[in-house]
Amino acid sequence: MKQLVLFFFISCLTLSAQNKISANYIAVDSLNADVFISKNNFENLYYVQNNVLFKKSDKHTINYSNIQLGNITSVHTFNPLKINVFYGDLNTVIILDNRLAEVSKLDFNTLQPYKNISHITTGFDNTIWLFNQDFQYLELYDYQTKTARYKTIPVSSKVLDLTSNYNYCWLLTENNLYCYNYFGSLVYKFKNDGYTHIKAYNENLILEKENILNFYNHETKTISAIDIPNMLISQFFVTNQILYIYTRKLLYQYQLKTD
Template sequence: MKQLLILFTFFSISCFSQEEISTELVETKTLNADKLVSIDNFEATYFIKNNAIKKATVNDTLNYSNFQLGQISSANAFNPLKINLFYSDFNTVIILDNRLAEVAKIDFNSTENYKNITHVTTGFDNTIWIYNQDFQYLELYDYQTKKTRYKTIPVSSKVLDLTSNYNYCWLLTENFLYCYNYFGSVVYKLPNSGFTNLQATKENLIIKGKDGLIYYSSKDQTQKAIKTSNMLINQFFVTNQILYIYTLKTLSKFQLKTD
């Protein structure tokens, strides 16, 4: 019986160790920011400092600020040609181009149908995903036609985070994690077991939980812990299998080894 227990323990530890994804530290550099927003394919870094969004490249730093709208509540640069900034105090979204020039302003207080918005993320074409707090559902909103293309069914718990790519949108609530397609239909739904934030990487997710970061594969529906040397994670971002962790004015770049 004792040998059987030892064998079972060894098997359990072996299986658990296979559920981890290793990382390789590529570089660490200083970043003086209030919040990391994104890093694009050309290594341009988008961040918020003193209530302004900045785009820093090797040769230049661009800025955009609109202090009349209050504090920037969230920023999304998944599509660097159509960056969206959300100002919750004024229920307004600003769309910027890749030079951080303003191309559209959506004031949901003055739209045909008033919308009380709490979360915003990127959609496809001229759309953004918005969470309507009054009706507790997501809307795929076309800011050119000023019409909602699709709506999801309402959710019943508090929203924690929202992220997207061109094909899917993920809504994290206190009770569940929802994945929607661009028609607003549920693709899958997972119980929230301590998740607090999430980032999309192609069709998969990097999720921040109570014990660190998790890699969720939508293909085989598995969750694997990501080894990050127990470092403090204030914010994280992922693109092209590269994981960025920002903490205490330091930006660390890791190669994810998912194969």
């Protein structure tokens, strides 16, 4: 019976790829960045240039730099009051406030027990999701108590990407995409059909495959291609039905119609 349900689930995903989600062009702006991170409801733009994290608004631009920790691996701004900056080379996470001032520093080389981290993303409250590559599982880590609240069952294939909101965390591996709730329990999974990057959009996902963006609807369990022009996607982000696509020097905005 389980095999039949799984077959039906995968079949729905495959068939839905023939449908497209419309995206209406809004605007394009110039942006000189190495990595585009996000743009939030308050029109704050986050990006990395020359290994420096910038937060730019209409009024001013502020930045954060910590060259002693090496290159920035990833930045997560889902909670703008607790921004997570991951320095993978030195196995360290910095928590920043909305002024990009340091709130906490997590050096997992010195914390006990030792954790060898490859990916992080935002959790709820005072937590972050960590992928422990020695044990191949996710941990919901409380950085105030320095303890893991929950751990997931280990996965068997290489991790490609990690994203989250306050309720769920999505782990993309070469073989599968996994969705976990904030208790670390598996909600669903499906086979990875060539996707390389993911972004959370409410309870849904935007998935990138071969320079094409796709929309995963969590209610209908379907995947549909997003109808946008051909472009070389460097990074993408979505919030409030606005899809941002960065193509080196240019930041495009599209209005998604997912209803």
